[in-house]
Amino acid sequence: MDRLSKYLISGFWPIFIMIFLILFLVTSIIIIISIANITANIHITFGELFKMYMLSLPKVLFITLSISFFISAVSLFAKHSETQELIALFSSGVKPYTLLKPFLFLSLLLTIVNLLILFISIPYAKVAFKNFKNQKQQAAKFNFQTSQISQRFGNWNIFTSSKKGKTYENIILYNNKENQLILAKYAELKNKNGYLNFELKKGNVYAFDKSTIINFGKMQINQKIPKSSYSIFRFSEYFKKFKELFAFYLPFALLPLSLIFFIPPISFFHPRIYKNRSLIYAIALIVIYLVLTKITSSLAVNSLICLLFFIVGYVVFKRKTPF
Numbered sequence: 001m002d003r004l005s006k007y008l009i010s011g012f013w014p015i016f017i018m019i020f021l022i023l024f025l026v027t028s029i030i031i032i033i034s035i036a037n038i039t040a041n042i043h044i045t046f047g048e049l050f051k052m053y054m055l056s057l058p059k060v061l062f063i064t065l066s067i068s069f070f071i072s073a074v075s076l077f078a079k080h081s082e083t084q085e086l087i088a089l090f091s092s093g094v095k096p097y098t099l100l101k102p103f104l105f106l107s108l109l110l111t112i113v114n115l116l117i118l119f120i121s122i123p124y125a126k127v128a129f130k131n132f133k134n135q136k137q138q139a140a141k142f143n144f145q146t147s148q149i150s151q152r153f154g155n156w157n158i159f160t161s162s163k164k165g166k167t168y169e170n171i172i173l174y175n176n177k178e179n180q181l182i183l184a185k186y187a188e189l190k191n192k193n194g195y196l197n198f199e200l201k202k203g204n205v206y207a208f209d210k211s212t213i214i215n216f217g218k219m220q221i222n223q224k225i226p227k228s229s230y231s232i233f234r235f236s237e238y239f240k241k242f243k244e245l246f247a248f249y250l251p252f253a254l255l256p257l258s259l260i261f262f263i264p265p266i267s268f269f270h271p272r273i274y275k276n277r278s279l280i281y282a283i284a285l286i287v288i289y290l291v292l293t294k295i296t297s298s299l300a301v302n303s304l305i306c307l308l309f310f311i312v313g314y315v316v317f318k319r320k321t322p323f
Contacts, residue, residue: 004094005102008076012103015079016072023064031056042136055129058121059249062114066255069110070263071282073103077267078278086268096264096317103263107256114253122249123242156221160187171200173221181206184219195222247302251293254306259289261313265320 035052044052077099080086089099155177161170166188173182184203189196198221205214239246251258262285267278289309293302 004089004098008099009102009106011079012072012076015075016068019072019075020064020068023068024060027060027064028053031060038133039136044136048132048136052129052132055125055132058117058125062117062122062249063252065110066114066252067286069107069256070259070286071279073263074267074278074282077263078269078276081267081269081278082271082276084271087270096268100260100264100317104260107260111254111257114256118246118249118253123238123245126242126245156182171203173200179208181208182219197222243299244297247297247299248294250299250302251290251306254303255286255289258306258309259285259313261310261317265316 032049032053035049035056039049039052077086086099090096156173156175159172160168163169168187168189169185171182171184171187173184174180182200182203182205184200186201188199188201190199200219200221201217203216203219205216205219206212207214266281266285269276269278293305296302
């Protein structure tokens with residue numbers, strides 16, 4: 001890397017980190033609020049809230065990295081335009097492409113990272129988030145209240161007289177379909193390997209149809225928690241399941257590369273002739289780009305729109321880059 005590229009990159013990182021942290025904080029707050037809304041009727045601990053946030057983190061990083069990169073690069077060159085450093089560089093024979101070259105490499109690298117996050121991390125995080133939410137919803141559904149009737153655990157109607165910590169006391173369960181009654185002195189609700197496990201202790205089972213009574217020291221009733229799982233190695237099934245998700249997030253993944261050639265036309269200007277409106281133009285361009293790619297949910301169409309922005313940006317760069 002030549003001295004000019006090192007100089008530009010060294011000036012880029014502080015701007016990038018500042019913008020990234022601001023966007024990351026704002027996006028994180030939005031994610032936490034959305035998690036709070038999802039879990040409004042579910043009791044979760046701080047640790048479980050943190051777990052759900054971490055499962056949303058690939059999406060947060062994915063979006064903020066792409067937008068931060070573009071705005072930071074524009075801000076960097078706008079700063080050098082205002083200080084007339086770019087005029088000095090162009091006067092000494094430096095070409096616009098030479099200035100853009102290190103950022104073209106960074107945009108390509110970031111796009112590759114984004115695609116890995118999109119096609120691997122985000123789907124798996126989405127499935128894990130959904131499974132965890134289902135688990136908590138099922139657990140909340142079976143958070144039995146004492147001295148209340150019409151509570152259910154699977155096919156069983158349940159009544160309990162008291163609860164101490166996680167242990168229920170004096171449990172009555174009745175299965176109308178099988179005409180069975182269970183009386184137990186103690187019971188505990190646990191989560192075991194994708195099942196809600198209701199462990200009963202010291203009780204009797206009354207099977208009225210068979211006129212049978214069974215005494216037990218310990219008995220378990222299981223309720224399966226709905227769970228999704230997909231493997232990237234079954235690619236056709238995997239791609240079909242997450243096709244809409246890929247179509248929605250692909251423009252974010254390709255944003256650094258799709259808009260790379262718009263950076264010079266937006267941020268290269270003569271400070272004595274033009275005012276610095278680079279940030280306004282950058283934000284407007286991002287909005288236009290994202291709006292156009294959100295009109296359709298087609299992965300192919302969104303890919304073509306991203307390619308079109310890349311081509312248009314290159315044409316504008318070649319024809320209208322100042323100096």
